[in-house]
Amino acid sequence: MKRVGVLGGGQLGRMLALAGYPLGLRFRFLEPAAGSPVSGLGEVVTAAYDDLDAAVRFADGLDVVTYEFENVPVRSAQALAERIPVRPPPGALQVAQDRVLEKQAFEGLGIPTAPYMPVGDRDDLESAVARIGLPAVLKTRRLGYDGKGQVVLRAPAELEGAWARLGGKPLILERFVDFTRELSLVGARGTKGETAFYPLVENEHTDGILRLTVAPAPLVSDALQARAEEQMRALMESLDYVGVMALEFFQQGDELLANELAPRVHNSGHWTLNGAACSQFENHLRAICGFPLGATEALGHSAMVNLIGRLPALGRVLGLEGVHLHLYDKSPRKGRKVGHVNLTGRDPADVRARIERLEALLEEGGRGEG
Amino acid sequence: MKRVGVLGGGQLGRMLALAGYPLGLRFRFLEPAAGSPVSGLGEVVTAAYDDLDAAVRFADGLDVVTYEFENVPVRSAQALAERIPVRPPPGALQVAQDRVLEKQAFEGLGIPTAPYMPVGDRDDLESAVARIGLPAVLKTRRLGYDGKGQVVLRAPAELEGAWARLGGKPLILERFVDFTRELSLVGARGTKGETAFYPLVENEHTDGILRLTVAPAPLVSDALQARAEEQMRALMESLDYVGVMALEFFQQGDELLANELAPRVHNSGHWTLNGAACSQFENHLRAICGFPLGATEALGHSAMVNLIGRLPALGRVLGLEGVHLHLYDKSPRKGRKVGHVNLTGRDPADVRARIERLEALLEEGGRGEG
Numbered sequence: 038m039k040r041v042g043v044l045g046g047g048q049l050g051r052m053l054a055l056a057g058y059p060l061g062l063r064f065r066f067l068e069p070a071a072g073s074p075v076s077g078l079g080e081v082v083t084a085a086y087d088d089l090d091a092a093v094r095f096a097d098g099l100d101v102v103t104y105e106f107e108n109v110p111v112r113s114a115q116a117l118a119e120r121i122p123v124r125p126p127p128g129a130l131q132v133a134q135d136r137v138l139e140k141q142a143f144e145g146l147g148i149p150t151a152p153y154m155p156v157g158d159r160d161d162l163e164s165a166v167a168r169i170g171l172p173a174v175l176k177t178r179r180l181g182y183d184g185k186g187q188v189v190l191r192a193p194a195e196l197e198g199a200w201a202r203l204g205g206k207p208l209i210l211e212r213f214v215d216f217t218r219e220l221s222l223v224g225a226r227g228t229k230g231e232t233a234f235y236p237l238v239e240n241e242h243t244d245g246i247l248r249l250t251v252a253p254a255p256l257v258s259d260a261l262q263a264r265a266e267e268q269m270r271a272l273m274e275s276l277d278y279v280g281v282m283a284l285e286f287f288q289q290g291d292e293l294l295a296n297e298l299a300p301r302v303h304n305s306g307h308w309t310l311n312g313a314a315c316s317q318f319e320n321h322l323r324a325i326c327g328f329p330l331g332a333t334e335a336l337g338h339s340a341m342v343n344l345i346g347r348l349p350a351l352g353r354v355l356g357l358e359g360v361h362l363h364l365y366d367k368s369p370r371k372g373r374k375v376g377h378v379n380l381t382g383r384d385p386a387d388v389r390a391r392i393e394r395l396e397a398l399l400e401e402g403g404r405g406e407g
Numbered sequence: 408m409k410r411v412g413v414l415g416g417g418q419l420g421r422m423l424a425l426a427g428y429p430l431g432l433r434f435r436f437l438e439p440a441a442g443s444p445v446s447g448l449g450e451v452v453t454a455a456y457d458d459l460d461a462a463v464r465f466a467d468g469l470d471v472v473t474y475e476f477e478n479v480p481v482r483s484a485q486a487l488a489e490r491i492p493v494r495p496p497p498g499a500l501q502v503a504q505d506r507v508l509e510k511q512a513f514e515g516l517g518i519p520t521a522p523y524m525p526v527g528d529r530d531d532l533e534s535a536v537a538r539i540g541l542p543a544v545l546k547t548r549r550l551g552y553d554g555k556g557q558v559v560l561r562a563p564a565e566l567e568g569a570w571a572r573l574g575g576k577p578l579i580l581e582r583f584v585d586f587t588r589e590l591s592l593v594g595a596r597g598t599k600g601e602t603a604f605y606p607l608v609e610n611e612h613t614d615g616i617l618r619l620t621v622a623p624a625p626l627v628s629d630a631l632q633a634r635a636e637e638q639m640r641a642l643m644e645s646l647d648y649v650g651v652m653a654l655e656f657f658q659q660g661d662e663l664l665a666n667e668l669a670p671r672v673h674n675s676g677h678w679t680l681n682g683a684a685c686s687q688f689e690n691h692l693r694a695i696c697g698f699p700l701g702a703t704e705a706l707g708h709s710a711m712v713n714l715i716g717r718l719p720a721l722g723r724v725l726g727l728e729g730v731h732l733h734l735y736d737k738s739p740r741k742g743r744k745v746g747h748v749n750l751t752g753r754d755p756a757d758v759r760a761r762i763e764r765l766e767a768l769l770e771e772g773g774r775g776e777g
Contacts, residue, residue, distance in 0.1 A: 061734035
């Protein structure tokens, strides 16, 4: 019996626990908020992430610690790593938390990424715009998620407003990529260095929040898949990585530009709960516990639709064909992910028809029965 | 958010909870033993099943009550049913708990079953043997499971010993069925009377304990499947049933003889966790919560192998292809089910090869790493 500690008690922690019980694992969570999505699914230590005393209590008796939230303070992860294996390693957390370190990691391994410049003050912003050109995207280096903490700059006149909004924090200016589509890769690396990768998937966002993933992504050549895998493998090796990682790419024609890495299970991998033999959650746990990795092929065609801001009429959703419901036990609030629906189908057209039926139902309005 | 109460906290309760969290359900268990397989997966009220005060505390605030253990006292289920929906209804529990009532239910609906006679005393046994003939099986009417509480009688000289072992309890004598194989059907009935059935599966027992299920069962005609479904549908309607039911059959040539019904999710339905779009656990919860039933077709070919008496080397099991591990967090003990492995494959031969590789590994011995 392995005891797994998870930093964070959101939906990712919830789905890790649900995947881990069948493997005989037990869970303890460190989570600042009461009444989180992991309530009822294990022990919960309610404390701030930077409360080192609480972290020590949390770690007592655990076999391995992982995280489901990438903004856990690196210092807390490092303090835990002195006592107990922390996987993925705190160094991966550090790189993922800072967009400049992340871009430097890509560059250092020859992984193509959009041109960028760190921006510390107003003068830096001018020179970065002069060098990168417009349109560009000004982002906070840290703590951005779901499109928060970023502004698109299309004309010099917009610099002032953007600076007023974001200035004062460490920033990064990136060239705006007019991409064909966003793809992402989810993969795992085990304790013996072995790797396994799911097929590339295609993601669609609305208001900066992932709304839809189609898996596998249509029209992906073997060469493109292999290139994405090579890049992730290189990143994993350089970070001595253990666990699941996600890497978002912009595709422009035949080119891939790495955009962002997540050192954890990822929303664009949720389809694997019903569309692959071994889900990203099970593979993350297999990896951090030193077990062999599970099969990552897509079992057929599937999609993931996020439930954002409100719960649909559950009875009606469950009445649709090919539907797999995954709720997070979160109270609905604007822009908040409260669950997702995985859709499986015979072929891409069948999946597309199911996405449309589901989206029509979601648009009809709030929660009815159930 | 629906709150589901479960009478019993064994592996079936554990798998119900794991299937129910994604539907947004929460769980409370009534379980006499401490440290059961549902520990950590919801609230647990630790009390005897016949403690009516505890049952009232248990029921407080729940939306629906179900059971995962069929020997819950009918009186407790009835007392709960006065306060809250109990699904399946206590009447189904009553029939399933008594082999004579069960056979009468089969007979009343024209469902073929082996000839039988109730046996109250030693004289009844003589006259039952005279009428039914030998070989026959003498069983306790109540509380038998996994082959416990039964003796096969092959010669008149064996009556004395069988009576010494089982006499004093209400018994039943059944004609010994020299069956070709054992099949079972798992199906669900919803609150609106709608039904859904998984394909018939083939079961193999060792020492009276289910060891292997192959799904779907090979060589099942549409007519045989339809007949089994009709019989279960008739039983469900007569009992005003809501939830998942399992029905075990002996197959003799082209004939089906109903042997036993289980008013709950069943070991021979565990393959559905990885071999069907919607598992028996999810379908049971959909049914008792009034949601539409989920898809019951087999997604391909699969099998379920019980882990009995000891845990295998987890790292080695997880290294096999097509393996899905389901552990119950029970300490190993002779004859005790501590988990199961589902195996999925391309075709029946592939599944058979995987069963053989797994069984070879299980025979090699106890737990190694992990």
